[in-house]
């Protein structure tokens with residue numbers, strides 16, 4: 186249940202969850218402003234995180250902590266998810282997106298609580314087709330194309346396990362027990378979902394936007410892509426083009442880790458511009474708390490000089506208030522910060 190401070194917050198402010206309604210903002214983007222810059226981003230070597238040498242492990246944990254605080258973002262290389270599995274899952278989703286619009290419309294339900302939802306953007310605003318699938322605690326998947334469900338289940342299990350390892354490392358980097366986040370956020374019954382994103386290449390699109398600036402609603406997001414060139418993260422007032430090798434996994438710190446740590450970990454603001462030449466597919470897995478977990482800044486992160494900066498509410502309420510999406514292309518989190 187929302188706390189009193191939150192209720193008064195909503196009485197004072199009118200937040201209208203109009204989904205990507207701000208056309209002015211859309212037209213406001215110039216070609217130049219979408220270019221982004223090339224800069225270093227943190228890279229974590231998973232082999233070092235799992236090394237037998239405690240000194241190496243603790244160096245990797247420190248690096249994860251630093252990346253979570255300074256960037257809200259890092260790349261993971263040498264992780265255990267096989268490249269062949271990521272390729273298979275990508276192929277299957279391309280088969281899904283290549284089905285007729287009539288078949289896909291079965292999932293165009295307009296009900297944000299549905300566990301499988303397909304949706305295509307108004308191409309005048311931005312260019313993206315997406316399929317949301319809730320996979321934990323209960324696994325859902327469309328029956329077609331055949332084979333998608335089996336592959337997605339296997340992939341989902343592996344990425345979730347990787348995510349749990351990262352939660353352990355983040356907990357330790359914060360000076361806490363390694364199962365701190367796992368227990369506090371009830372991850373055993375954590376609500377996790379995928380969004381499969383299909384972006385056309387630039388030359389087949391009316392505009393350059395794939396997704397407006399936003400933070401993710403989850404705790405942590407783990408993403409694979411078929412081709413680079415598209416994702417940009419905001420860091421120190423600049424947009425960095427995220428370039429990385431095939432089979433590295435992108436990790437975003439998301440809203441609920443920022444709320445839980447009272448702002449110590451940063452939810453990264455990011456956006457997607459279209460790849461100039463290639464059709465681009467990405468598959469973020471959004472790892473969240475269980476739907477009924479009330480998340481507020483934990484006592485470990487609150488003191489006289491760090492009062493709670495966010496209201497407490499359940500993950501379900503947060504998703505509902507958010508229309509299960511971002512608002513006006515802006516970070517929802519920025520709007521609820523005290």
Ligand SMILES: O=C(O)CCC(=O)C(=O)O
Nearest residue numbers: 380382415416457467469
């Ligand atoms: O497609 C990407 O590169 C990022 C996707 C993303 O940010 C999202 O779906 O929330």
Ligand SMILES: [Fe+2]
Nearest residue numbers: 399400401455
């Ligand atoms: Fe995102």
